[in-house]
Amino acid sequence: MKQARPLPHYLVQRYQGWRATSFNENRAWYRRLADEGQRPRAMVIACCDSRVHVTSIFGADSGEFFIHRNIANLVPPYQPDGQQHGTSAAVEYAVNALKVTHLVIVGHTHCGGVAGCHAMCSGHAPELEEKTSFVGRWMDILRPGYERVLELPEGEQVRELERQAVLVSLENLMTFPFVRERVESGDLSLHGVLHDIGDGTILQYDPTADRFVPVSG
Amino acid sequence: MKQARPLPHYLVQRYQGWRATSFNENRAWYRRLADEGQRPRAMVIACCDSRVHVTSIFGADSGEFFIHRNIANLVPPYQPDGQQHGTSAAVEYAVNALKVTHLVIVGHTHCGGVAGCHAMCSGHAPELEEKTSFVGRWMDILRPGYERVLELPEGEQVRELERQAVLVSLENLMTFPFVRERVESGDLSLHGVLHDIGDGTILQYDPTADRFVPVSG
């Protein structure tokens, strides 16, 4: 792999700072986590977006969350066809091997993936419809959500589609037999959250009201 | 989505604490990031493992890294077949849309996915060979790495396979035409890192020595 390059110096410096401080102060805990294995309480599925800092928002330290991040925090439907499904693999590992007890989908505002999906579905992004567009094919997962926002005024559709990215993923999660089984037995709770990256708030989906509502302490 | 449940109270409390402190102190920056969009310098591909805290290790703040996390930090080969490839979509978005200038694969020790792959390839985990095993099919990506560790004593194979998970991913990245093009034009640097979660060190791949070496400041 001859193209690999040394890390930028600023990252090396930060790593060395981290190791001399945070790591050093928690050395024994990291050693235990390595020796005894992880036992995370929750799996979090969030977007790759650089503005979504789940561990900061939820004050999570090493060992707490098993985190999968992909574009637009999407979960595809259950499809055991022998192909590679990275998200489904992560869900399977978290639920069946690690036995997490919470699975949280964290959506967010200003999501480039969701905006692209809306542009594609409304005919404004033909390049995303190409077979060779990985982003386009990935965002196909959200097409059922697009159908549901069509009745809204155009100016509100993208905003609602961000919520649908959470809801469609939760619905798809329930198509996985091992997820459904553990949800129904009470061994796993699903949660849907929307993070507004501009004003810092989070909303959570309330199935009784069938909408996202502010969290209250 | 009637199965969604309220967030655990402790997460709500932590979120409220974050919003009243970190968020509040950086309110203007978050507002700008939302209004003007993200402009991350690097994409990081890391494992979902709860013990791998890339943002801590590299002291990354909101807006710095576009982060994809999947099991065993793997990148599949370029395969534009119209199917859903979440990792390839994330790479495509980071390189083509966000134009990141660094792409870092962060592997780690004690990786459950890698250990599972070794067990599967060596015939000790028939359940992972089932067509319906998402984890097994996902770990197929690392099979070429398994071939290369076979010559080692069995006790060293898993440890070396963790390194191969970084190298195979870097090699697969180079099969993406848009990655290769930008690497060759000097617009994108690839980096391979291995994080020892027990002793807190990181090593980086050095193509001259063809092995992982300590980083130096």
Place this chain on the structure above:
Amino acid sequence: MKQARPLPHYLVQRYQGWRATSFNENRAWYRRLADEGQRPRAMVIACCDSRVHVTSIFGADSGEFFIHRNIANLVPPYQPDGQQHGTSAAVEYAVNALKVTHLVIVGHTHCGGVAGCHAMCSGHAPELEEKTSFVGRWMDILRPGYERVLELPEGEQVRELERQAVLVSLENLMTFPFVRERVESGDLSLHGVLHDIGDGTILQYDPTADRFVPVSG
């Protein structure tokens, strides 16, 4: 004390979040509690176990409960021998200085201390019988309880010994003259509770039925 180390960063962050929210919203109350002193209604004696959250279960706010926590929520018999008795000191302070009107012993299931006591008393943990074993000597307090569970089938003994840890402590409390006096004058009520940490229920000791019964609202 040159070995002291800085607090882990995640605890500092959580503290800062707490101060900016819960503390800040109740600033005046905390100020009054500091200026005027505490006036707790109840003393609670519970186990150190990390899974026993008395303040959560009983929704207690700052200033409500004077809480002593030790291994297996034990109270030794009255023994004014001039030695150090931390539990007796806590009881004395709560009853004589603070004049609490309730004293609640909260036992719990899956108690490592109780299991160790059973192992020791039944001859399976010789290391706990050593003079130098602090845990063993502490659990000696529960030996009278072990005698009472011997008649049960072995498989039920530990479960019953968890109840005895509550009852023996209540009995020992009555050997303290200042406790007995206030109980008999009606100024202090004793309560015995068993918390099942797995299913979240609590039972309370009913002296009429001479057993633990569900609480009813």
Place this chain on the structure above:
Amino acid sequence: MKQARPLPHYLVQRYQGWRATSFNENRAWYRRLADEGQRPRAMVIACCDSRVHVTSIFGADSGEFFIHRNIANLVPPYQPDGQQHGTSAAVEYAVNALKVTHLVIVGHTHCGGVAGCHAMCSGHAPELEEKTSFVGRWMDILRPGYERVLELPEGEQVRELERQAVLVSLENLMTFPFVRERVESGDLSLHGVLHDIGDGTILQYDPTADRFVPVSG
């Protein structure tokens, strides 16, 4: 145990509220904690005082902290004399059985136990010097701290003695061979904290400066 009484109604109501909400939302996690055992990262030793809410301040949820609470957050010196030492038993269990990696002494301002110790040592509380005073004998542990504050103006002595309650305990912890060994091997970190219950701040002991300093994020 015929004196036991039913729980006050308000506690029953709060318990029922907790079970229907917090417990219910985290049912699977509590079940796992019960089935698999606790694995707390830290032991905390704090005062029984009703105004000291360690779990709130540090945002700790069920399973995180092994908590011992006694009067004035004191640890006696190592004394394996076959007598009952509840605090030493708790430390032994946390360090040897649970293998916690942090041990935090949390002192606090306005501590009644510390004030009593000062009154006793300065000759103003003869009742605490009685052999039968459990509080007096318990506070004997802090006498070495009193010696060190004598040089200060009388008005500052109690305030400094609260800090000594943390430092003497840390020093005494180091007299336990199993604590010293793990501290020296890097498997356990000791921390000393002082919580001002009136203004909500916490300070931590800095051995370089030899004083308590504000924590910084």
